[in-house]
Amino acid sequence: MAAMSLERHTRRAALAIGATSAGALALTGCDSAEEEPKPKPQPQELAKLDDVPVGETKLVTMPGGKKLPGKDRVEQVVLTRTDEQTVNAYSNICTHAECLVKPKGEDLFCPCHNATFDRTTGEPKKGPPQTPLNQVAVHIADGKIMTGSA
Numbered sequence: 001m002a003a004m005s006l007e008r009h010t011r012r013a014a015l016a017i018g019a020t021s022a023g024a025l026a027l028t029g030c031d032s033a034e035e036e037p038k039p040k041p042q043p044q045e046l047a048k049l050d051d052v053p054v055g056e057t058k059l060v061t062m063p064g065g066k067k068l069p070g071k072d073r074v075e076q077v078v079l080t081r082t083d084e085q086t087v088n089a090y091s092n093i094c095t096h097a098e099c100l101v102k103p104k105g106e107d108l109f110c111p112c113h114n115a116t117f118d119r120t121t122g123e124p125k126k127g128p129p130q131t132p133l134n135q136v137a138v139h140i141a142d143g144k145i146m147t148g149s150a
């Protein structure tokens, strides 16, 4: 009799453990089914608006910029201010073979194959690149040029 009672007790315990595990699995399933969207990256300051006068172009550090093979080859952002409230921004990684473009005269210049890009549109003007520079989303807030859209 005592053995039978122990056996029943053990079965109850096993059922209870099974039910608890199923509940935990169900909760786990709920968590994965309701994944929260990734938080939007916080805007970061690229430059003060006054540091890029209208008509000027400036090369600045890209927060989290891509590191390329070779010494000191880190992606930067080319900022061109076209009017009081408009700044266009492009990655300085050349779309031909990943050399780094720099402002030169009225254009952006890639020294690897003597290519030029339009500094206000990022479009290739001369040389082998067929693709525009990658646009970087920026906005102006409180007199600063910030990453991301407003």
Ligand code: FES
Pocket: 094, 095, 096, 097, 098, 099, 110, 111, 112, 113, 114, 115, 127, 128, 129
């Ligand atoms: S890498 Fe820029 S033109 Fe070739």
